[in-house]
Amino acid sequence: MPNDDKKKIIQSEHFVASTTESDGPQNIIKDKIQITACWKVKDFCFDFGSAFVRTNSIEDFEDLFVLYEETKKEWNGPPPVAIFGHADPVGKDDFNKKLSENRARAIYGVLTKDVDIWADIFSDEKDAKHLQQRLKDLKEVGDDELVHPGEVDGIIGHKTKDAIKAYMEKLCSSKLEKKDFFTESGAEGEGKCACQGCSEFNPLLMFSKTEWDEYKSAEDKTRWNEENEVNRRVIIYLFKPGTIYKQGKWPCSAGTVEGCKKRFYSNSDIRRQFQANPKTYHKDKDTFACRFYDRLFDKPCENNKAENIVCCIDSHMHINSGNCAPLPLLWDKVPTFDFFKPKRSIINWFAERVKEQVSKVQPNETNEIGDNAVRDNESTFEKNIYKDYKKKDMGNILYTPMVVMPMDMEYAHIDGYKGEKIYKLVASRYYYYSYYDEGGIRIIVDPDKLHNYNYKDLYEEKGPYYYYYDRKSVKYYVDEKSVKDEQNKTLVWLKLEETDMYQDWILQKKQTVAACLKHPWKLLPMFHYDPRRWRKENWRIPFNDIATKKGNNEGMFIGFKMYTALGYKPLDAILKKGLSNFYQKCKDEEIPILCHCSPGGMYTHDRDMYLDFDYKKNPGQVEDYKRTFWFDKKVDYFNDKFVHPGAWGEVLEKYSGLKLCLAHFGGSADDWKDWSKAEDIEKWYAEKEEEKCWIKQIVRLMKMTENKNLYTDISCHFIENHKNQFKWLLEKENILIERILFGTDWYMTLLNNKAYDDYCMEAKEVIDDISLKVTGDPNKLWIHFTLINPMKYYGLKNNAKCLAEGLKSKAKELIEEEIEIDLNEIEKGLKIIEKLDPYVGLKSKN
Known part of the structure; x- marks a missing residue:
């Protein structure tokens, strides 16, 4: 191997505590894996029980690449990346192993723009239909950047792959090469160091025994599922540039839980049991069953900025x-x-x-x-x-x-067809008396006929005033120019307050x-x-x-x-x-x-x-x-x-x-x-x-x-x-x-x-x-x-x-x-x- 001071081959586990298990792997610390930064994807960035990555993770992908570039600059080189998926301590180990692993791989696929990884994750007909329906819905809500996946038939064909590719670009426009991920010396491609699923073995929160019993018997498990959300996460670690792991020595296994259990604490059964009181990792420090991950976990990744957006439109x-x-x-x-x-x-x-x-x-x-x-x-x-x-x-x-x-109700009458509003407004109205003195009946002049009068014979009443024509019929309404139509309508003046209130x-x-x-x-x-x-x-x-x-x-x-x-x-x-x-x-x-x-x-x-x-x-x-x-x-x-x-x-x-x-x-x-x-x-x-x-x-x-x-x-x-x-x-x-x-x-x-x-x-x-x-x-x-x-x-x-x-x-x-x-x-x-x-x-x- 070439002599390179930046590369350090690690032969043992990082920060691994000694073990009392005679048949377990011995822990000889020769050097440390140095973590330079970390980043988290919370559960609500995935569909429930699925590896489908939601769009509320977009900003966080952007943050990851900012973090990656900052770390790269600070450490004078690209930091190797490793992804760990976690599930909550509910359900079976094998199911949660697959789910947590698929979520880690889904993030890996987005970062590397590897469509085939998603095609593999969603290869089951039911999962494929879910994927296609999600991509279809997201396209139909009006996002021109996305591509329609075609028929929801459970078959990942070229249309669905094109839709996956466009969706990956939507989630994250930047890209990492596979060589940028943490890997073993001599390994290539999607090595087992790049992404792994930890099943439900490393929860941050453990219910009390009473809470667990209530959860099992409850018909509505919403409250417990929400509290368990903190356990369902994907963590990405950025390591010191140049760090690699000796081939065959990386402890995490893919596919089955047996390899994980080889790295458990000797008291892992107790750690995984629901106790009299609830426990948290930050307070009790004993909720993780895996020794390897427990010693690896030394960054405040629980405080990331992921946001869960709930929307309800009236x-x-x-x-x-x-x-x-x-x-x-x-x-x-x-x-x-x-x-x-x-x-x-x-x-x-x-x-x-x-x-x-x-x-x-x-x-x-x-x-x-x-x-x-x-x-x-x-x-x-x-x-x-x-x-x-x-x-x-x-x-x-x-x-x-x-x-x-x-x-807009201003034209809500038949004369609206003529482009006339219901209300007409005048600054003043004019009137005269039926007799030649003010003792007669006051008659207000129709504003539309005012041109027929001599203003010298009229009295002015300052407004402004609204008036309208109360239509009684359409007997003479033939077209817009009908003169007789005025016989169908009666002039109505509105009170002065209407000018202020309307x-x-x-x-x-x-x-x-x-x-x-x-x-x-x-x-x-x-x-x-x-x-x-x-x-x-x-x-x-x-x-x-x-x-x-x-x-x-x-x-x-x-x-x-x-x-x-x-x-x-x-x-x-x-x-x-x-x-x-x-x-x-x-x-x-x-x-x-x-x-x-x-x-x-x-x-x-x-x-x-x-x-x-x-x-x-x-x-x-x-x-x-x-x-x-x-x-x-x-x-x-x-x-x-x-x-x-x-x-x-x-x-x-x-x-x-x-x-x-x-x-x-x-x-x-x-x-x-x-x-x-x-x-x-x-x-x-x-x-x-x-x-x-x-x-x-x-x-x-x-x-x-x-x-x-x-x-x-x-x-x-x-x-x-x-x-x-x-x-x-x-x-x-x-x-x-x-x-x-x-x-x-x-x-x-x-x-x-x-x-x-x-x-x-x-x-x-x-x-x-x-x-x-x-x-x-x-x-x-x-x-x-x-x-x-x-x-x-x-x-x-x-x-x-x-x-x-x-x-x-x-x-x-x-x-x-x-x-x-x-x-x-x-x-x-x-x-x-x-x-x-x-x-x-x-x-x-x-």
Whole structure:
């Protein structure tokens, strides 16, 4: 062997204590193996019971290479690397030996970019399917850097290998050569010194005997599994440059536990037993059974920076002030209001006495409601659903964003087709008296006819004032230029207070932006798109605010909210040109659209007139509704043609692949209520007419192959009221598991006296119970509804950088307006999104 002062051949174990075993290997210390640094991968960086490495390890791989380069520079040479995998003291030795070894090899494969190692680790059909499903899910949540693995068939073919290769690059762009790993003299390739599994022989924590007995008998082992997390780890040691081990003398064996046991302490049986009191390695120093590893372990690797990120997304909620709704829409919701037309302050006073919970939120400013929402959200998840999660000192991060749905209601009437708002604003109004003196009746002049009067004959009343035209019919509405149409409408002036209380779209949007900048990544806003607003302007303008990687645009809105119940069809003939361009661009740039799809909620106050309006334009299309004279079909017509999921059929056919969510899963429709009363669940569903059934229509559209990006959400959808029906439907229509988003629709839930925490906790309890019965896993549905599905639909990972830049850009614009903005939080949120893995942090507690 060449004389090289940097290389030291070690003939004995490092720091090995003497042994009393006569038949064991004798420990002759001739030199020490010097460890220069160490690095740890915690259990939550792997799938449970698997060697699949999660994306929350990305930052730690980066740290490893920083550490490696620093050590290389400090010691004037590359430090040899060795990997040790560990399992917890639960289960069988042989299983844990294989698991810990595979996890060490998986890390080795990532560092060396050896795809074949992963192909070998996941060669079993079940493991291969798990690998393929994980790679498929990660690709579909919107990461362009990844590759689709092909069919989930349990066969590791070239497509799966290509996907593994891309995923390894995603986890860690840097690479180590196999020669950089600790090896025996004369050994090449993946030598046994490079990576080894220590099974469950070296735990950092041992339960007490009582705790162990409780664990064995417990049906829910969540608490013990979480505490055992500290034992499930992979440690990487960096040794002094030039260090190698004499061939054949490395004590760790691959594949079986027998070689490991040869290096056990003579009292290893006692060390591995659960004692009267719990034990930890740091305090008691006697939890490791292996002499070799015990003496090797001399670095503080338990304090690494790995972070376990648990994410739960509320995909649909509101922070817009109730004062954003024009009064005619509110009056139409309550018949007595429509008759008396009370001013806004009276409506708010009435709400305080009838709907106490919602009245504490609804009249507030939009940005104030945003603060309330964040407080309720954090309290719900940190103190209730994940109440034990953040107590552990494990670098845990709890990320519970809410997707904000603004409401642009300014064009919610038939004249919105003309590009006219409901409210019109004047600085002053003018009047005259019916007689030539002031003792006569005061008549206020219609502002649209003011040009017919001589100002010298009029009195001025300074405002500003809002007014609107109360439409009585569409009898003379032929087109936008109809002069006689004014006979259908009555001028209504609003009280002066309305000028101060009403929040128009410009103010709502501004306050929404301020709230979302104050709580970046916590409040994720959608942009409300009403095509009538943009009929007289460039339809492209709203896209300037959307964060989209495919569109190469930086913005702070993550998609579009639509609300056809405010008075336009999904592909309205009058608005078809603008809508066609809009849908095409959304499809091309993979921008999500969420639309209200329920007969409840807000709707235009002109709802009863659209049947007659369409009949005048095209009698043939509405003839079936006009034939029925013994009861009113006007509301049915509006719901069927404007709001019903079937109304979206033409859009989905023309723009296949469009990302669309039809919200509420028909929640307020009579279908769920009727179904919940049915004695035979299956019979009711089979006999229900598909064309009219909101539930069946959504399922039908989802099952069409071209609608792969069609989703629904269960916001303001009280599953507990039809739990058995929901369970049956998930069993029958498995596609729903991957197409449902969880949302609250807060603060609308307060109308049903459901606070944020009550809604979330009750929903989770029901969903977990259904999940256990449908999938065998109590967490699966919750994970899909609150993380996997919304990540795919909203494309948060793919568009994260565009969103971060959009937030920073908008923050700089508003920096002088004294809005509370923390730019560091924007960067911090970006890192969380980039590291987020759909399978991390699956457990929670109610």
